[in-house]
Amino acid sequence: MLYNLYELQRAWLSGAAAWASVGSEVLQNPSLPFGYTGVGPVMASALDVFAHASVSRGKPSFDIDTVEVDGKNHAVTEAIVKRKPFGNLLRFSREGLPEDAPKLVIVAPMSGHYATLLRGTVERMVESAVVYITDWADAKMVPSEAGRFDLDDYIDYVVEFLEFVGPGAHMLAVCQPSVPALAATAIMAKNDNACRPLTLTMMGGPIDTREAPTSVNDLAMQRPLGWFESNVIATVPLAYPGAGRRVYPGFLQLAGFLSMNFGSHLMSHYAMFKHLVEGDGDSADATKAFYEEYRSVCDMTADFYLQTIEHVFQRHSLPRGEFVHRGQRIDLGDIKDTALLAIEGERDDISGIGQTKASLHLARNLPEARKKYFLAEGVGHYGIFHGSKWRGMIAPVLEGWMDNHNTRAKLKVVA
Incomplete structure (x- = not known):
């Protein structure tokens, strides 16, 4: 019922957005005198903002055609190199990369947004590496005969993707996948898997949410697991390939994120409105581009979502040494x-300071020279992997870490 009601609302808003867009264009038409009045641009801008906020969105494209390196533009190629029911592995490579360029596997979050949320991450890292990224599927678009997908399956996918890329790869996990990526690394280490990553970088990940809990962590702790299953899990309607599948809908995830920072999102849209009224199209377009990506959401399977709530946010299974994969307990000491x-x-309001750092002391048998912590000053959660501070402050740290650990035998002490 919940999903069907949402579909009805979406259909109505899509129609309203279309009419608002038409109205905005009419009011700005230079051949009409109303556009030259003081009221015309204001009304047109208001309709434009409403249309952008209300229109339905599908899966965005990465659209990384070129990157600039040393003042020259280099073409970038994108390819699907491995297909799986619940997610593909994409590869990005630019022309002119040296033959010994590092291989970096980026594990994107399965948290309601598409992997394209990490477009800026890929764009920056493809300057110096062959980049692979997990492109998770929208659960409602996966045929029901594909079966279930849970946290165990997620870890299996990570291992399988690393094995496809082959020995000598590095891995980067952004936010939520830090937990399964760290678990996969421990499993591969225990099995002496030759394709275990040379390095694992975790950015803003909830490894141990008992450290500096945020409002996201508090919400997960305040309700029993049964509450989440009863209140936020829905059934995919008949119109989609995954009809009948139980999912955590992307629209609920988006609503949760927007409500966390409702004031700032409201002010962003108001700023966009002012830019449009003043004729500052570039600033308005920048805000539109962000929300175009931010509001593109997808569903995740109920099994994966509920297990993540239970083991990551409620039971803290991995840091307590109680996390089990396919019947086997995961020991981070195997790394x-x-x-x-x-x-x-420093300003992350989703994964508090210390939650990701906890991974370093949990890997108790790893030499200290192979551990590093970096606190990005003045950076919020999304700034860790997107924007000027990611490009200029954080990415160089990651590149340096990969360079200093580009083989298992090579070991430099990094300050």
């Missing part, structure tokens, strides 16, 4: 040669 880099944002 002995994968260099770990933990990056946190």
Whole structure:
């Protein structure tokens, strides 16, 4: 019922957005005198903002055609190199990369947004590396015959993708996948898997949410698991390939994120409105581009979502040494040669300071020279992987860490 009601609302808003867009264009038409009055631009701008906020969105494209390196533009190629029911592995490579360029596997969050939320991450790292990224599927678009997908399956996918890329790869986990990526690394280390990553970088990840809990962590702790299953899990309607699948809908995830910072989102849209009225199209377009990506959401399977709530946010299974994968307990002490880099944002209001850093002391058998912590000053959660501070402050730290651990035998002491 919840999902069907949402579909009805979406259909109505899509129609309203279309009419608002038409109205905005009419009011700004230079051939009409109303556009030259003081009221015309204001009304047109208001309709434009409403249309942008209300229109339905599908899966965005990465659209990374070129990157600039040393003042020259280099073409970038994108390819699907491995297909799986619940997610593909994409590869990005630019022309002119040296033959010995590092291979970086980026594990994108399965948290309601598409992997394209990390477009800026890919765009920056493809300057110096062959970049692979997990492109998770929208659960409502996965045919029901594909079966279930849970936290165990997520870890299996990470291992399988690393094995496809082959030995000598580095791994980067952004936010939520820090937990399954760290677990996968421990499993591969225990099995002496030759494709275990040379380095694992975790950025803003909830490794141990008992450290500096945020409002996101508090919400997960305040309700029993049964509450989440009863109140936020819905059934995919008949119109989609995944009809009948139980999911955590992307529209609920988006509503939760927007409500956390409702004031700032409201002011962003008001600023966009003012830019449009003043004729500052570039500033308005920048805000539009962000929300175009931010509001593009997808569903995740109920199994994966509920297990993440239970084991990551409620039971803290991994840091307590109680996390089990396919019947086998995961011991982070098995990680002995994968260099770990933990990056946190000073102003992160989703993963508090110390939650990602916890991974370093949990890997108790890893030499200290293969551990590094970096606190990005003045950076919020999204600034860790997107924007000028990511490009100029954080990415160089990651590149340096990869360079200093580009083989298992090579070991430099990094300050």
